[in-house]
Amino acid sequence: MRRKIVCRCEDVSEEEIISAIDEGCTDLEELRRKLRIGMGACQGRTCIPIVVRILARKTGKKIEEIPFPTSRPPVVPVKLGSLASDDDEI
């Protein structure tokens, strides 16, 4: 069977998301912890909007009613070497 991948970084399919919601996991933060969606290198830029739409469809809520998960720094992945550098230009 073909899997419809929603989160490319952590390899999570639409089916897995739907089954977690069916188990009662209707909070985006909780879904993230259960499935690791949005925890990969893209920080959820690809998957979170799709997951929000699935969540809205499944729970009958409007997309605006579903709060986005906390965004964590850094905004883009940064090398340890750059962070450790005292160079002010970084």
Add this chain to the structure above:
Amino acid sequence: MKFDVVIVGGGINGCSLAYQLAKKGMKVALFERNYICSGATGRCGAGIRQQWSTRENILLAMESVRIFSKLDRELKQDIGFRQGGYLIMVHDEKDLEEAKRNVKLQRSLGLDVSIVDREDIKEIVPILDVDGIGAIAATFCPTDGHADPFKTTFAYARNASMLGAKIYTHTAVKGILKKGKRVTGVKTRKGKFECDYLVNCAGAWSKEIAKMAGISIPNVPYRKEIIVTERIKPIFKAMVISFKDGIYFSQQEEGHILGGIPSPHEREGYLTMTTFSFLTHMAKTLLRYAPSLAHIRVLRHWTGFYDVSPDARPILGEDPKVKGFIHCHGFSGHGFMLSPAVTKILAEYIADGRKSEFLESLSIERFEKGEIKREVSVVG
């Protein structure tokens, strides 16, 4: 509705206690203000260490490792438990004295732990720069390790539910009901619930829950920060820590390197903002330990809370003044690794009336009696 036991807090301790009690046939309800794993458990460093300086912590951690090692079979889910060991850096003669004292105590309690030399350090974790660290030796316990806090907690919660425990997420406890000197129930957003026992597993918010029952506890919440890097191929298995630098880091099963260090701007209270000074301090120290990681990218950086007790050891057991109120907090950064043993002891007390020796030595009364033995082996 009436329950035998109400648990406040859906972290590792609340969920594993709900499971232990439900397994013993008790009627259990768990109330969590947010969602399962939303507090310290879901933000922790995932380490499981048995190398402690106090007898209680060593024995509780050893028992927890025994339980962790069979937990995937018991809960019918992989919890990511892996034993790669903990390598604790020894920087000078004073450190060495302390390490010798700790290792002697740990070995006398049956732990497989030893002092290793600089060559051994390179062999156990090849990326370490022993000169940069300034290590003269290390202690190593091969059965220490880590587990996935999310998988473990969700597995406990799921198994507890299957055994009949009611888990109410997004349901804050608003008040505690008492009759004389006994707990009789809780007030929540979803109404009142009666109970014979109430267990405070609220982590950094335990103080607020205790206050609702008129109990003052001496814990202080501290913000702690952690980074995680992108995934790289598996290069080391042990958790590396240093009490002097306060750093800890390990490589997770999936390849991420995860670690923390006390922030230069550490403050008590409920601040959740991350700090840039932590990020640079962590990166500099980590690269001093393992220079070859310079090109590895940091993916995320977040905060969580340590619920710190005056002696950095947990506070456990029934309150001496309010009957039915059970303490299970003050883990000071070690709640995840100690939870299997601690919740087993509390479940045996609540369901079977069995009082473990730890409920004496780790009771809240120790602070009044002045019998303080501080746990000094603390990082992060």
